[in-house]
Amino acid sequence: MMQQTNAQSSDAWLLQMLAGMRSPLSKAESDRFAELYKKTGSVGDLCEAGKLYCDAKSFNLYYQNLLQFDGKKQEKDISVFFRETELVVGREISIEDPRLQSAALEKNRLQLAEFDTPSGSVGMSKYNYLNVAKMPERSFLPAELAQTLPFSSDSAVKVFQLDPSSILAQESAKTFQICQEGIHKDGTTELNGEAAACATSLEALQSLVRSPMLLGPHDAANVKALSTDERLHSGSSFRGKVVEVSLEASVEQRHAVCHNLMYPSAVYFCHYLPRTRVYSVMLQPLDAAGAQQRHLVRAIAMCHMDTTGWNPRHLAFQNLLTLPGHGEACHWVLQGSMTFVPTA
Numbered sequence: 001m002m003q004q005t006n007a008q009s010s011d012a013w014l015l016q017m018l019a020g021m022r023s024p025l026s027k028a029e030s031d032r033f034a035e036l037y038k039k040t041g042s043v044g045d046l047c048e049a050g051k052l053y054c055d056a057k058s059f060n061l062y063y064q065n066l067l068q069f070d071g072k073k074q075e076k077d078i079s080v081f082f083r084e085t086e087l088v089v090g091r092e093i094s095i096e097d098p099r100l101q102s103a104a105l106e107k108n109r110l111q112l113a114e115f116d117t118p119s120g121s122v123g124m125s126k127y128n129y130l131n132v133a134k135m136p137e138r139s140f141l142p143a144e145l146a147q148t149l150p151f152s153s154d155s156a157v158k159v160f161q162l163d164p165s166s167i168l169a170q171e172s173a174k175t176f177q178i179c180q181e182g183i184h185k186d187g188t189t190e191l192n193g194e195a196a197a198c199a200t201s202l203e204a205l206q207s208l209v210r211s212p213m214l215l216g217p218h219d220a221a222n223v224k225a226l227s228t229d230e231r232l233h234s235g236s237s238f239r240g241k242v243v244e245v246s247l248e249a250s251v252e253q254r255h256a257v258c259h260n261l262m263y264p265s266a267v268y269f270c271h272y273l274p275r276t277r278v279y280s281v282m283l284q285p286l287d288a289a290g291a292q293q294r295h296l297v298r299a300i301a302m303c304h305m306d307t308t309g310w311n312p313r314h315l316a317f318q319n320l321l322t323l324p325g326h327g328e329a330c331h332w333v334l335q336g337s338m339t340f341v342p343t344a
Helices: 007-017 029-040 058-064 096-116 142-147 168-181 202-210 315-319
Strands: 003-004 091-093 195-199 225-226 237-248 256-262 267-270 276-285 295-305 329-332 336-341
Touching: 003 329, 029 142, 058 096, 058 168, 096 315, 142 202, 168 195, 168 256, 168 329, 195 202, 202 267, 237 295, 237 336, 315 329
Parallel strands: none
Antiparallel strands: 003 225, 091 237, 195 267, 225 336, 237 276, 256 267, 256 336, 276 295, 295 329
């Protein structure tokens, strides 16, 4: 899905894109839960009424299933990263099943966590978050309620009564760590030139897209919203031919990519990464026999042009058979992530 947006339609695009994540609570219901928390420290049945995800046991099963793929394969055998030279009109490409990509990325994340991160190692590998093609469904909190409830390293345990030893509680704590401890007050991070922020409500996400912090000085009426076609997330690998490649953002241009992080309520982490190119790629699907299908699909690719300082154990270097600082590392922007690029 891709759409040229203006200030009004940008909000409409977000609402359409995240329709299933909009809070079902009325203002009166939201105010009631806020008052309940202020008086008792409890949120009552907010998980159910607000369509949040507070089932730690269910998430444990989800997570266990996420890590399972063909036992004959190892994560390094799953092609997640590729070279910019793959993005050439007429070239036939294959895109791994997003579920397998997610499993490979998560197993690599666990491996990286086992080792001491080299001093100064930054880049994509510094973000210790669950990066999957399809997160469990849950809604945002209304803006005022999101501001009332605490957002801390143990808020998922204290507010939503999660078992502190559960994977859901641990991932929620990592989400807070990324959003609060990893981002300075001015929106900068330890990575030189990066800008980042988190949104715990749909309204906050809309404000982020309009703000100059991520996209730089720009006219909010001229923002292009980009996402990978949902047909590429059908649960199987994709094979197709490149029919069009558009550079949406060069290394000198600002952009923002927003990732869906795990927490009982919806939370998005948005950031601008310097020295990155963003491409929109139109693909002609091919069937098993190599015959071209009639419909076209669009995929969004990001190419990190400088991998200097990345953890040498990162999956990118296993896929590309190279080392940090030796060439770019590109990947497809998976379902659940969105990219925004100013057009003027």
